[in-house]
Amino acid sequence: MSFYDKLKFDAQGLIPAIIQEQKTGRVVMMAWMNRASIADTIKTGKTHFWSRSRQKYWMKGEESGNTQTVKDIAFDCDGDVLLIQVEQVGAACHEGYQSCFFRSVENGGFKITEPQLQKPEEIYKKKK
Amino acid sequence: MSFYDKLKFDAQGLIPAIIQEQKTGRVVMMAWMNRASIADTIKTGKTHFWSRSRQKYWMKGEESGNTQTVKDIAFDCDGDVLLIQVEQVGAACHEGYQSCFFRSVENGGFKITEPQLQKPEEIYKKKK
Numbered sequence: 413m414s415f416y417d418k419l420k421f422d423a424q425g426l427i428p429a430i431i432q433e434q435k436t437g438r439v440v441m442m443a444w445m446n447r448a449s450i451a452d453t454i455k456t457g458k459t460h461f462w463s464r465s466r467q468k469y470w471m472k473g474e475e476s477g478n479t480q481t482v483k484d485i486a487f488d489c490d491g492d493v494l495l496i497q498v499e500q501v502g503a504a505c506h507e508g509y510q511s512c513f514f515r516s517v518e519n520g521g522f523k524i525t526e527p528q529l530q531k532p533e534e535i536y537k538k539k540k
Numbered sequence: 541m542s543f544y545d546k547l548k549f550d551a552q553g554l555i556p557a558i559i560q561e562q563k564t565g566r567v568v569m570m571a572w573m574n575r576a577s578i579a580d581t582i583k584t585g586k587t588h589f590w591s592r593s594r595q596k597y598w599m600k601g602e603e604s605g606n607t608q609t610v611k612d613i614a615f616d617c618d619g620d621v622l623l624i625q626v627e628q629v630g631a632a633c634h635e636g637y638q639s640c641f642f643r644s645v646e647n648g649g650f651k652i653t654e655p656q657l658q659k660p661e662e663i664y665k666k667k668k
Contacts, residue, residue: 413649413650414648414649415643415645415648415649415650418643418650428556428570430558430567430570432567436565437564437565437566438565439558439560439567439623441616442556442558442616442621454645484644484645485644485645486641486642486643486644486645486653487641487643487644487645487650488569488570488633488640488641489633489634489635489637489640489642490640493570493640493641495567495641505616505617506617507617509617512616512617512618512621513614513615513616513621513623514614514617515543515546515614515615516612516613516614516615517543517582517612517613517614517615520542520543521541521542521543522541522543522546522615525614
């Protein structure tokens, strides 16, 4: 049986993909995939997504160089979430943090929990 | 500033919450929260969700006893995903696995990557 038969895409044909850095166990981001981006992720070994805000197909790192090499693709009991283990180059977050989850709730407000590795303008000038 | 001001809920008033076991780094599940379930998660220190399929508010472990004690609540750069560190009692998955992500893609099919700790019928008879 193809694993695709186990997956449930939402009304827009999308499924959320949690990206975890295999080496550290750090969850670095969550983004959305469609069937085509899953296929390309498997074929190329690099994560590909569908951007809901930009309505655009994208490869992680295509502009920044901060690509993700796929080590494992798991899916959950309901088949409606993916968990992908990767080897992450550089910062995963477009704001220059290792993880997009760089803020935690504290006393009703929040705190920043990790250093900013790069300034966003440094990340995105690399390849432009 | 309240951290709520940083969050973006979808058209149904929901936000996905990735649940990670703090001790092991294992991502055990993803489920959906609304503002009320986030508030109760913070107030009680136990994860609360909104079930889209059952259209029902629920506390993780309310039937199984497999509760999650909250250790940290992070949110991502876009404010549209939560990452919650927990101390997990027993199996997180309703199918009796430690993690809901107990299957990985392999050669177009999939394999089961961890032992089933409990049979579902054992989990759900506990408190009924």
